[in-house]
Amino acid sequence: xxxxxxxxxxxxxxxxxxxxxxxxxxxxxxxxxxxxxxxxxxxxxxxxxxxxxxxxxxxxxxxxxxxxxxxxxxxxxxxxxxxxxxxxxxxxxxxxxxxxxxxxxxxxxxxxxxxxxxxxxxxxxxxxxxxxxxxxxxxxxxxxxxxxxxxxxxxxxxxxxxxxxxxxxxxxxxxxxxxxxxxxxxxxxxxxxxxxxxxxxxxxxxxxxxxxxxxxxxxxxxxxxxxxxxxxxxxxxxxxxxxxxxxxxxxxxxxxxxxxxxxxxxxxxxxxxxxxxxxxxxxxxxxxxxxxxxxxxxxxxxxxxxxxxxxxxxxxxxxxxxxxxxxxxxxxxxxxxxxxxxxxxx
Amino acid sequence: xxxxxxxxxxxxxxxxxxxxxxxxxxxxxxxxxxxxxxxxxxxxxxxxxxxxxxxxxxxxxxxxxxxxxxxxxxxxxxxxxxxxxxxxxxxxxxxxxxxxxxxxxxxxxxxxxxxxxxxxxxxxxxxxxxxxxxxxxxxxxxxxxxxxxxxxxxxxxxxxxxxxxxxxxxxxxxxxxxxxxxxxxxxxxxxxxxxxxxxxxxxxxxxxxxxxxxxxxxxxxxxxxxxxxxxxxxxxxxxxxxxxxxxxxxxxxxxxxxxxxxxxxxxxxxxxxxxxxxxxxxxxxxxxxxxxxxxxxxxxxxxxxxxxxxxxxxxxxxxxxxxxxxxxxxxxxxxxxxxxxxxxxx
DNA sequence: TTGAAAGCGCTAACAC
DNA sequence: GTGTTAGCGCTTTCAA
Numbered sequence: 001x002x003x004x005x006x007x008x009x010x011x012x013x014x015x016x017x018x019x020x021x022x023x024x025x026x027x028x029x030x031x032x033x034x035x036x037x038x039x040x041x042x043x044x045x046x047x048x049x050x051x052x053x054x055x056x057x058x059x060x061x062x063x064x065x066x067x068x069x070x071x072x073x074x075x076x077x078x079x080x081x082x083x084x085x086x087x088x089x090x091x092x093x094x095x096x097x098x099x100x101x102x103x104x105x106x107x108x109x110x111x112x113x114x115x116x117x118x119x120x121x122x123x124x125x126x127x128x129x130x131x132x133x134x135x136x137x138x139x140x141x142x143x144x145x146x147x148x149x150x151x152x153x154x155x156x157x158x159x160x161x162x163x164x165x166x167x168x169x170x171x172x173x174x175x176x177x178x179x180x181x182x183x184x185x186x187x188x189x190x191x192x193x194x195x196x197x198x199x200x201x202x203x204x205x206x207x208x209x210x211x212x213x214x215x216x217x218x219x220x221x222x223x224x225x226x227x228x229x230x231x232x233x234x235x236x237x238x239x240x241x242x243x244x245x246x247x248x249x250x251x252x253x254x255x256x257x258x259x260x261x262x263x264x265x266x267x268x269x270x271x272x273x274x275x276x277x278x279x280x281x282x283x284x285x286x287x288x289x290x291x292x293x294x295x296x297x298x299x300x301x302x303x304x305x306x307x308x309x310x311x312x313x314x315x316x317x318x319x320x321x322x323x324x325x326x327x328x329x330x331x332x333x334x335x336x337x338x339x340x341x342x343x344x345x346x
Numbered sequence: 347x348x349x350x351x352x353x354x355x356x357x358x359x360x361x362x363x364x365x366x367x368x369x370x371x372x373x374x375x376x377x378x379x380x381x382x383x384x385x386x387x388x389x390x391x392x393x394x395x396x397x398x399x400x401x402x403x404x405x406x407x408x409x410x411x412x413x414x415x416x417x418x419x420x421x422x423x424x425x426x427x428x429x430x431x432x433x434x435x436x437x438x439x440x441x442x443x444x445x446x447x448x449x450x451x452x453x454x455x456x457x458x459x460x461x462x463x464x465x466x467x468x469x470x471x472x473x474x475x476x477x478x479x480x481x482x483x484x485x486x487x488x489x490x491x492x493x494x495x496x497x498x499x500x501x502x503x504x505x506x507x508x509x510x511x512x513x514x515x516x517x518x519x520x521x522x523x524x525x526x527x528x529x530x531x532x533x534x535x536x537x538x539x540x541x542x543x544x545x546x547x548x549x550x551x552x553x554x555x556x557x558x559x560x561x562x563x564x565x566x567x568x569x570x571x572x573x574x575x576x577x578x579x580x581x582x583x584x585x586x587x588x589x590x591x592x593x594x595x596x597x598x599x600x601x602x603x604x605x606x607x608x609x610x611x612x613x614x615x616x617x618x619x620x621x622x623x624x625x626x627x628x629x630x631x632x633x634x635x636x637x638x639x640x641x642x643x644x645x646x647x648x649x650x651x652x653x654x655x656x657x658x659x660x661x662x663x664x665x666x667x668x669x670x671x672x673x674x675x676x677x678x679x680x681x682x683x684x685x686x687x688x689x690x691x692x
Numbered sequence: 693t694t695g696a697a698a699g700c701g702c703t704a705a706c707a708c
Numbered sequence: 709g710t711g712t713t714a715g716c717g718c719t720t721t722c723a724a
Contacts, residue, residue: 009472011717022695027719037693054470058413059717061404062700069452076438088434092422095455099464104473106415107453109441118445124400126355127450234640294580357701368711373703383709405701408716 010051019047030055030344034066040132066129072282073119073133073142076111082116085288086306087134087343090156093310094132102128130317135159135172137204143170151212154300154317156309158206171320172333173313175304178208181214184255184283184302187340189218193253193281197226199265200239201257208232212259226251230261237264245272252280253346259284259291262299266345279345304338312336325334356397365393389602405546415450416663419465419479419488422457431634432652433480434686436502439656440478449475449666462487467496476663481505481518483550489516500663502655504679506516506552508620516664518679520661521650523553526684530601530629530648533686535564537598539599539627543572545610545611547603554578557603557631572597578608591618598626599692604652605630605637643690650684658682 021040026034027150029044030053036044047053061067072094074087098105106128108119123131123146127278128150133142137160146153188196198215201208216222225247230236237256241264244251256262262284269276276282276297284292287303312334347365362372367386373383375390376399382390393399407413420433444451452474454465469477469492474500480490483506492499501518534542544561547554562568571593576582583602587610590597602608608630615622622628622643628640633649658680 009470013717023718024695024720027695028694031719035693037716040694053465054472056408056717057471057473058404058407060719062402062408062702062717063719065700067404072453091453092455095453096457099455099461100466103469105453105455107418107437107451109438109445109451111442111445115445118448121400122450124398125403126400127403165708173552234636305618322695358703359701369701370703370712371710374710377703381709386710402701406703407719408701409703411716504716 008042009056010053011056012053015044015047015051015053018051019043026147036269038214061126065126067104067127068102069106069107069128070098070314071108071123071128071131073108073110074133075134075140075142076109084288085290087304088311089288090134090310090313091314093307094314095310096307097311097314097318101314103314103318110142112166118143120149122147123151127231129321131156132156132313132317135206139204152317152320154313156313158210159206160206160209169188169333171316173309173316174207174333174335175309176335176338177210178214178217180285180302180304180340181211181255181257183292183338183340184285185215185218187300187342188253188346189257189283190285191253191281191346195226195248195251196222196253196255197228197248197251198262199237199244199254200229201232201261203229205232215255223248230257230264232258233261234260234264234267238268239264241265241268245274253282254280255283255285259286259288259299259301262301262345263291263295266295266299277344277346283340283346287341292341292343295345300343300346301341302338303341305336309336349690350633355402356399358399358401361390361393361397364397365389371554407472408665409667411472414448415452416444416660417452417454417469417474417477418666419454419477421480421483421486421488422455426432431636432632435652436480436656436659439653439658440660441656442653443657443660443664447660449660456488459479460523462489462491466491466495467498475667476500477606478502478659478663481552485550486520498663498666500659500666502659504556505551506550506555507657515679517662519646519655519662520553520679520681522681522684524560524563526631526648526650526686527557527561527601527603527682529686530631531561531564533646533688534599534601534627534629534692537599541572541594541597542568542599542601543574543590543594543597545590545600545602545607546575547578547607549575551578554603561601567675569594576603576610578606579606580610580613584614585610587611587614589652591620599628600626601629601631603631605632605634605647606647608647608691609637609641614640623690623692629686629692633687638687638689640647646689646692647687648684649687651682655682 012023012026016023025036026044029041033041095105110116110119131146132154134156143159155170158172158174159170200212203209228240228243230240254264254265262282269280274280283303284299287301292299292301358369358372362369371382372390375387397475442452456462456465477492480502491506504518504520505516513615532577546558549555574586574589576586598648600611602611607626621628630645630647632649638645638647
């Protein structure tokens, strides 16, 4: 166990002195020890141990121009983000991947217009080497900010903007929303359902839009009255369900754009004494197990690997950061697969 | 809008040159401009603007020895933490308070033993000025780590350890768990219930323990068979409820140590056709609205201001960091009040 | 292979 | 008030 010196933390200088070598050699050892003879390496290592030496990060950053940290920018327009396990899981995936590469995670939560300025300043301040961001809404100013700051960035979720004057694609990771939606609706159709409704998410988000498109892919020319827009929340799902029942009492199936809305819909169906899945079959999206497994009946839903997406985002960014030929390399976007999970609701 | 120079970021030197002043004066202006004559201030400000100057954080940290960042350490023993809105809300409170003081939030998620070493290294690396941590379990190694790193730290939740060789108290923020539990049980008793059971949380966590103690305060010498231990999850709540019903079929009220367990209990009660609150009254704890308002019937529960606690933690840490007479100052712990929220379940 | 020395960009005495 | 100067702790040429 290193000595617990009361004074200031030991510097590389001190280590070098104790080991009887130059600061340069000590530095080499601390950074891997290549090109230093074994006995010296050992001596230095021992000195490090004895002194409890830990490199000063600021000093290192100053000269190397790398911070070893990455920002995760989360915009929280409605307060959906935190009540939603979705982001938590993605965050965990990111955290794991970054930790594995000894990279720190700086969390930037954006709540209002002022915060964007703060974030912009932060990103330009050389605090971090890159950024991971979640693109939620069409008018998201983040892309512009990261671009202006010249900060390597990977997005979670397909950005909807066509960035003005954008000459190169922004790399992102997203689930196969459209394909997943297709699978969901196909399942309902194969069950013999004739009037399949859709509770869409907020259509200014690409994920919601893509899922709607998937629904329409399988049901071309479907009655528009069979589609209601929700807000990805339980409450909005309930509202949308009520609306749909009013408009089309004969509907016999519902595909909800996420599990939260599906659970809201389920509540309304039950309140009205409509049996699920006998009278109305229901499929959700996301498979967040805290919801999909807890409902009665459990939800048939489309699973996506959220944590994996987070990990992938981090990995892509890290690759970009350590990238040799930065551009050509391979900062292409990735669409991760989805799978239909059959439970009792359809 | 600042010019978008392609080259390296402008330094203070460049600003000074453009403004026709010394680097020192430029620095003074950038840091508030005290003791610099107005015209010069303006000149420098303009140069900053024109060049799009942003101070280099590493350089500044190197000399000031302050990073302007705070670590938030979250240990994730079971994967409860992220599915639980609790932490998200606390995190949001922390984030808000830190942002208001231009302090960055570095998120450290600890998942395994290896991670503790990583965190220890990080904390000793001078990356951050202080830490906020959540004390979950009795055997949490975190306190020892932060103490060894000499890092100012504020805990969320009353730590249960008697830190070995600890000469001063560790500041923490916690809800009035015991008082809240008392209010809950008192309410049940005042309703005329004779056999009030308790579904406790995992008793290696102080919050669970304190709530149990509160229950016992109101019901001294209560039949031990009326207490079952759960794990703060829906599932464990259901299990505990089943157990209690088996042991004491005559029970007419239940106080669950959190809302999640209450909802699990509710499910079991409903499955058995036991009416709530008519036959069994039920009170939860936390008032996480996504749960307590969504159940049928909605839960009577004990509310605590989780976000406020987060904010408070941050505020206490910041005060400690800017503290003049660091010790005496006032890093005392804080217990935040709880209130009983009456809904339909009791 | 190792060491000497030159900064990285900034702040804070200290002198003017 | 303002400028000069000496580092903060580290990496990295460049010589030896």
